[in-house]
C-alpha cells in the first residue's frame with residue numbers, strides 16, 4: 001500500500017494490547033499481536049479538538065470517519081449502519097420505579113444487529129488491503145453482517161456457524177451469496193474450523209478481536225451515545241457480552257472522547273451480562289488462572305452470548321475493573337420473560353441478548369449495586385425477529 005494516500009482519518013498506528021509494541025498501519029495486521037493478544041488502533045487525538053472538526057454529516061458510523069482506521073474514503077463499504085435510536089423506556093421505568101432507562105436500539109442496523117458496525121469497518125479495511133476473500137466464525141449475527149458487506153464489496157464470504165443456530169441466520173448468509181459451513185458445536189469449534197481453513201486459503205480473517213478493525217466500528221456506539229445525550233454520559237451501561245467487542249469498543253470511545261475533552265468527569269460503570277449457561281467472565285473472575293480447565297459451557301437461546309473462550313477476556317476484565325462495573329448471569333427462562341415484557345410494554349421485539357440486560361438491571365438493583373435513581377443505559381444489540389425459533 002502507498003503511504004501517500006490523502007488521509008482523512010487521524011489514525012496513527014496499532015499497538016499490542018499487552019506490551020504496547022507499535023505496529024505500522026500500512027501493513028496488513030489481521031492476526032493477533034506479538035503477545036497473542038488483540039491489537040488496538042491508535043489515533044492522533046489532541047486535547048481540545050472540537051466536535052465540529054471531527055464529526056461529519058453522514059447519518060451512519062462514517063460521520064466519525066476521522067476516528068476510524070480507513071485511510072481512503074473510497075474504500076468505505078457502507079449499508080447505512082449506525083445512527084440508531086436511543087429510546088427512553090418511560091413505561092418500563094415508571095412501572096418499576098426507575099428514574100431513567102435508555103435503550104440504545106441496535107436492531108435497526110443493516111442485517112438487524114450491531115455486528116453491522118464492526119463488519120462495515122473490517123470489510124472496508126479488507127478492500128483497502130486489496131483482499132477478495134473473507135472468513136468469520138460466528139454465533140449468527142456477525143456471519144450475516146459479513147456476508148452482506150462482502151456482497152456489497154464484491155468479495156467472497158465464508159461463514160462458519162454452529163449447526164444449531166436458528167435457520168434465518170443461515171438463510172440470510174446464503175441469500176447474500178456466502179459459502180456457509182456448519183459445525184457441530186459452539187463458536188469456539190467454528191474458530192477451530194476457520195484456523196484449519198486458513199492453512200490452505202488466503203482469507204482475510206475477521207475473527208473477533210483477532211483483527212483490530214471490527215472493534216473500531218463497534219466503538220461508534222460509544223460516540224453515538226455521547227452525542228445523543230449531548231455529551232453527558234449515563235451512570236450505568238449494561239451490555240450483553242460474548243466476545244466483548246462492544247464492551248471494549250464503547251469504553252475505548254469514551255477514553256478517546258475524554259482525551260479530546262468532549263466528555264468530563266466520571267465515566268459510566270460498565271456491566272457485562274452473560275447467560276448462566278455460558279458465563280466465562282464470571283468464571284475468570286472467580287479463578288483467573290485455572291478457569292478454563294473445568295469450564296463446561298452450553299448453548300443458550302441468546303446465541304451471541306455462547307462464546308466460551310473469548311480472545312478479548314483480559315480487555316473485558318480491564319473495562320469492568322477500570323469502570324467499577326461487574327458481570328451478571330441470567331437464566332434463559334428469565335431472558336424470555338424480559339423479552340416478552342419489553343415487547344408488551346414498549347412495543348419493541350428485542351434480541352434475547354438485549355433482553356438479558358433488562359433482567360440484569362433488576363438483579364443489580366436487588367443486590368444494591370445499581371440504584372433506581374441512576375441514569376441507566378441498556379444495549380439492545382439485535383432484533384428479536386431472528387430468534388423466534390428459540391422462543
Ligand SMILES: Cc1ncc(COP(=O)(O)O)c(C=O)c1O
Nearest residue numbers: 141242243244245304353381382
Ligand atoms: C445480538 C448479539 N448480542 C451480543 C453479542 C455479543 O457480542 P460481542 O461478541 O461483541 O460481545 C452478539 C454476538 O454474536 C450478538 O449477536
